[in-house]
Amino acid sequence: MVSILASDQDNPDGSKSNGQGKDSRSSEAQDHSKAPVAPNGNKAIPEKSAAQKNEKPSGAELKKRAKAEKAAKRAQSKQGQQAPPNDASKSTKPENKKLSDEKESIQSSPQHPPAKLQHRRSGSASASSQRPLQLRPGQQQAPAAEPESRKEPQKLAFISHLYGIPRRTSIAGAGKDVHPSIFALGLQMSNYIICGSNARCLSTLLVFKRVIEAYVTPPNNSLPRDLTIHLSAQIDYLKSCRPLSVSMGNAIRWLKLTISTIDPDTPEHQAKTKLCSAIDNFIRERITVAGQAIASSASSRIQDGDVIVTFAKSSIVERTLAEAYRQGKNFQVIVADSEPLFEGRNSAIALANLGLQVQYASINTLSHFVQDATKVFLGAHGMMSNGRLYSRIGTALVAMMARDLDIPVLVLCESIKFTDKVALDSIATNELAPSHELGFVGTGVGKAGEEDEWRSASNLVGLNLMYDLTPAQCIHMVITEYGSLPPSSVPVVQRLSTNT
Known part of the structure; x- marks a missing residue:
């Protein structure tokens, strides 16, 4: 058997042998060691074969890749993130996405200085959530939420039966059966535009005339029964605006009694005319003429x-x-x-x-x-x-x-x-009137500011009988x-x- 020494003999690809008898596998290793260098100083990674592309990255590679992404984000946060991050650098994890949304919300204001964001950890709040937020020029800071004890005025125990429901100041939440004229009357009484026992009673009766004139008896119903129910909705709205006076209560009881005496077989138009005429007579006899008689008798004294x-x-x-x-x-x-x-x-x-x-x-x-x-x-x-x-x-x-x-x-x-x-x-x-009206109704004093003082004092209870x-x-x-x-x-x- 003859051994052939290939010293100083050229290889088929034009390279010379090393003279130590290495095979083709060792020559391939030398070729990889002599791979070209990338511009950044790292060795260029050779193109992977088709078999290597189909292989999934190992756990060590995934860990190394995630560590590199975290290091890149940490470096961006230290630099203040002058420019928004590219879509390719955004993490697909839910917690990283939430953190990036918070960064973008802070960067949207040009007046905000760059803030250092820390990663959220279980059981601890981020540093950015504890830092007070700066306002834009001309932007007003939202008022802080009032404690539960200050949202509603304190109530005194010995007059707890007088509080009732809060006084209505708008038509929000009113029933659909309430007449528009009742809305207007209720708001005028609530704001003391119509004030006084006689004025309130007279206005209520005149408005009830409009309600009766606009009333239509539903099918399969009688006017005496259904009209009383219809008026009850109007009365409930007036009560929510302000408690009824003594004269209003007497007039309403008289009106309901008069409606109940109407014959159900009476035509609707005739019954409504009779009721309106009875209201006019009641106003003339019990308010107008009665006032004239009292004025004449008292003036003589x-x-x-x-x-x-x-x-x-x-x-x-x-x-x-x-x-x-x-x-x-x-x-x-x-x-x-x-x-x-x-x-x-x-x-x-x-x-x-x-x-x-x-x-x-x-x-x-x-x-x-x-x-x-x-x-x-x-x-x-x-x-x-x-x-x-x-x-x-x-x-x-x-x-x-x-x-x-x-x-x-x-x-x-x-x-x-x-x-x-x-x-x-x-x-x-x-x-019992609202406590913030004590001493400020109709006086021209800045009511809004005074009301805030009443509400802000937790140890002050206003009693406005x-x-x-x-x-x-x-x-x-x-x-x-x-x-x-x-x-x-x-x-x-x-x-x-x-x-x-």
Whole structure:
């Protein structure tokens, strides 16, 4: 056997042998070691064969690739990410996608300095979520959420029965059966545009006339039964805007009783005409004519040189004073006023425009000007069955101070304001207005800012009662359309007016 030495012999590809007897496999290894170098200094990776392309990367390669991506993102975050990352560099993992969304939301504001974002870990918050967010120029910061204890005003336990439902200030959530005129009336009463017992009762009856005129009896139904249900929806909306007055309650009970007496076989047009005519007669007899009779009777008790003290605003008291002035009597009027509505201001202006000598004073100075008074004329929101006067808060103070000075107190009240209820104090029955209205309604003071102060004080509770109760012993006489009578005769007049 002959061995052939290939020293210094050229290979078929033109390369020389190394002279050590290596085979073709070792020559291929040398070719790979002499592979060209890439521009970045790394060796160029040779193109993989088809078999190698089909092979899946090993776990070590995947780990190395993920580590390289994390290092690249960490380097971008340190540089501030001046430019948004390319789509190819975005990770397909859910947590990386969420992190990139947060980066893009912060980069969308040109005024924000680059913030260093940290990866979210279980049980720990990111540093970017704890850093306060800067605002753009002209952008207002959203108000912080109020604690649960400050969203609703605190309630006092001993008057918890007076809170009820919050007062409605819009038509949102109202029933579809409510008439548009009821919407307007409810909002006007809620905003004190229509204020006063007589004004509210008169407006309610006139609006009910429109509701009855627009009413259509459904098929297979009778007018007396369905109209009462239809009016109940209107009444519920008015109650949500503001509690009904005593006169409104009496008028509504009378109207429902009148509707129930209509014969079901009566044609609809004739029944509606009869109801509208009955409402007109009720307004004329129980409000208009009754007010004229009271004004005529009370004005006869005013003499020349009298100093009449009145409180807040009462339409029947204004009519009485105007009637006495037209009779040529010379007297003076002192109008006392107090919060929350300051109604006496309008009353003083109206009397001064007639030509009367009027003095307007706050109730705080009552002890000074009441000493010159000869008579006290008071209006009424209602007269209780035990002879007590239910009227605007502050009335009891005026009446009790006049009684101490032996000044006669005369109450001018229509019989429609009489009720069979009995009250011993101002807590059992009263109207509770929103606390932020205390002292700011109709005064021109910045109501919005004052309301914020009320709501922001967690240790401050506002109590805004609308009425008080005057004892019967402080009332000298009650003048009604039935004549002048003592407070003890109120139940008799109330039964007489109800039967009539």
